[in-house]
Structure formats: structure tokens, C-alpha cells
Amino acid sequence: MTFSPVVPPALLLAVAVVALLLRLITMGQLARRSGHRWTTVWRWSGLTLAVLLMLIAAARPTLGGGDGADPGAAAAADDVPNIFLLVDRSADTAVADHGDGPRIDGIRDDVTALIDHYPQARFALITFAARPSLEWPLSEDAWSLAPTIAGVRPLPAEEVGVNAAAASNVLRYQLIAAGQRTPGAPNLVFYFGPGAPGSKAPQGEFEPVPGSVDGGAVFGYGAARDDAGLQRIADQLGVPYVPRDPAQPVGDAAPEAAGVAAGPAPVERADRTDLYWVFTLAAAVLLLFEIFLNLREYRAARTARREVTL
Structure with a gap:
């Protein structure tokens, strides 16, 4: 066990x-x-x-x-990336200025496409508005994650306002746990949201443990997104900021971590x-x-x- x-x-x-x-x-x-x-x-x-x-x-x-697993397979599995998906589900994501639909539709489509982009990865889903919620702990079961993503909807507007960095602490501890669980695996962080434009709430900061984020991207949505705020989040995470164009596949904009190729060859693992x-x-x-x-x-x-x- x-x-x-x-x-x-x-x-x-x-x-x-x-x-x-x-x-x-x-x-x-x-x-x-x-x-x-x-x-x-x-x-x-x-x-x-x-x-x-x-x-x-x-x-x-x-x-x-466990002990009966093939050592080569276990080593390969340890190289499979841990991907953390940070999804803004504030009322701002209901604004219909992303292509022909609301921002949340584009976010859900991009998250789904990103999962397909890394078919062998482990995924964690963290949603946030004024407060964060760990919707899906880090797992290889991407198939069961799909209904959870499809059910992500904008939350009602809150008086306290939206904190674009509300997921900071949850992400930090998830990265620490991932490092203990699979120390050889790269951690990719992908942020999806408009950046809390117009929010009067104090904005926090992302403070991951140095060296715990190996790649990823901050994706911005909507014509009225907060580019400056999103760029600041990208700088804090150490990843690039990518304003999303609905006509461009998200896989083209998703950078790869060093030594990690998108869609790696399937690895034989013992059944768990x-x-x-x-x-x-x-x-x-x-x-x-x-x-x-x-x-x-x-x-x-x-x-x-x-x-x-x-």
C-alpha cells in the first residue's frame, strides 16, 4: 500500500x-x-x-x-509533470467579451485543451474568486477531472471583491506536497483569468517556494482584462504572461518545462x-x-x- x-x-x-x-x-x-x-x-x-x-x-x-512495480517505469513516471490549474471563477468571468462568448467558456475550453496537450500528466485544479478552493487534488485521473471542469461556473459577485492571487497559499502547499510525493517531477503552473479588473479588494501575491515552479503560463481573458495585474502574477510565478486569442490554440502558447515534451509516450505502470x-x-x-x-x-x-x- x-x-x-x-x-x-x-x-x-x-x-x-x-x-x-x-x-x-x-x-x-x-x-x-x-x-x-x-x-x-x-x-x-x-x-x-x-x-x-x-x-x-x-x-x-x-x-x-509499490515494490513490485518496474523500476524503469517508476523512474519514468517520476518525470511526468505535475500541472496545477488556477481558474478564476469570479463574476468577472461571466462577461461576454472573449470571442463570441463569456470568458468562462474560453477558460473551460482552454483547460480541457491543455489536459489533452499533456495526456500523461498529473493535474490539480484550484478555483478562486475572493477565496480559493481545491476542487481536484493532484491526480493522474484526468478522465474523471473532465466533469469537474465542465461544472466550473462563475460565482455571484461578492462585496469583499476579487483577489486575483487568492490561490497563493493553496498553490504553495500543493507544490510542497508534490515535491515530497514526486521529487523528480517538474511542476507547471497555468493561471486562467481576467486579473480582477476593477476590484477594490487588496490584491495578494504569489510566493511559491523558490525553485518549485518549473514552467507554465498566465493566460489573460477578455477585452477589459487587467494586463498589468496579470503580468505581475506571471512575474511572481516566474512564467510568461500570454493574452489569450480565441483563434489561437492554447497548446501553441503553452510553454514546455525543460526536459518535458507535450504528449509523452505512454509509460507502463503497475495498476493502482x-x-x-x-x-x-x-x-x-x-x-x-x-x-x-x-x-x-x-x-x-x-x-x-x-x-x-x-
Whole structure:
């Protein structure tokens, strides 16, 4: 069994230790009280187990592709690029000034084309407006990523405004995790958006760990895009800024990282089976059972109050 955590392993371990310590403290307090019920102990244990199962799922355990894998294939797989897709889904992307349609249509088309441009790569999808969201952790399963990309829609306008660099911290930690998971793989970062034109919100900065970005591009969309802001983001990431022309295929504008060719030859890998869904399913069952017990107690309490009132 191997693991591909979506966040740094140290963070998962720290959360697990804190959860166990807090539960041991509450268990000790419960044991010192008179009249404690074992049902309460079991219910608390179930909730703690659900948290631990979710942490195991976040570590993304897989079967296969371990010690029995072909060493040459493993080395080749380590050279496959990690591609991070940063997609602006603010209300600005709904503006219809990119070719004959809204900016978001052009962004979705370009993201899809870029995935086809690197058929063997690993992809992560981070969307943002005022705040970031990791929609898809780094994975080789590009086929399942397609519906997620197709579902990306502009968010309603927010009073706080759009931060064009809202994905900075998420990207930084994803790059760190990718470096730990596949230290020999190049990291490509592609940014898609208009650059938050007209936003009054303070604009952050991208601060990746030096040397963690090996290539990519910042793509600008719309006639009223913020070219200066997008160029600044490109400088912070160390990649070129490319104003998007709908008539030009995005693959022509996508620069290659050193030593990485678009569309590499398929690499034979040992079959791997993701197990994270097993642990999330078990955690969901435990949480649903706890919700059921709470609802039952709530109904019983309401019934008892009605009887007292009558």
C-alpha cells in the first residue's frame, strides 16, 4: 500500500494527534463522573474514528504500484509533470467579451485543451474568486477531472471583491506536497483569468517556494482584462504572461518545462487502486448514525416536554 497525501503528511499527523489527545481528555473527564453511560463513550469513540478515517482518506492510500512495480517505469513516471490549474471563477468571468462568448467558456475550453496537450500528466485544479478552493487534488485521473471542469461556473459577485492571487497559499502547499510525493517531477503552473479588473479588494501575491515552479503560463481573458495585474502574477510565478486569442490554440502558447515534451509516450505502470473512498464511506456511515441518534433524542425530548405541558 502506498500513500499520496493531498496535504503535507506532517499536517495530517498533527491533526490526528490533536484529535486523539482531545478525545482522551474528554474520556478521562467522563470516567471520573458518576453515572456515566457506556453509550456515550461508544458514541464519542465513533465520532473520533470518523475523524481518523477522514484523515486516512486524505492520505489517499492506494494498492498496487509499490515494490513490485518496474523500476524503469517508476523512474519514468517520476518525470511526468505535475500541472496545477488556477481558474478564476469570479463574476468577472461571466462577461461576454472573449470571442463570441463569456470568458468562462474560453477558460473551460482552454483547460480541457491543455489536459489533452499533456495526456500523461498529473493535474490539480484550484478555483478562486475572493477565496480559493481545491476542487481536484493532484491526480493522474484526468478522465474523471473532465466533469469537474465542465461544472466550473462563475460565482455571484461578492462585496469583499476579487483577489486575483487568492490561490497563493493553496498553490504553495500543493507544490510542497508534490515535491515530497514526486521529487523528480517538474511542476507547471497555468493561471486562467481576467486579473480582477476593477476590484477594490487588496490584491495578494504569489510566493511559491523558490525553485518549485518549473514552467507554465498566465493566460489573460477578455477585452477589459487587467494586463498589468496579470503580468505581475506571471512575474511572481516566474512564467510568461500570454493574452489569450480565441483563434489561437492554447497548446501553441503553452510553454514546455525543460526536459518535458507535450504528449509523452505512454509509460507502463503497475495498476493502482485508490482506497480513499472506502474510508470516506465508512466515516459517512458513522456520521449518519450519529445524526440519526441526535434526531431521535431531539424528538424524544420534544415529546417529553409536550407531555409535561399537558
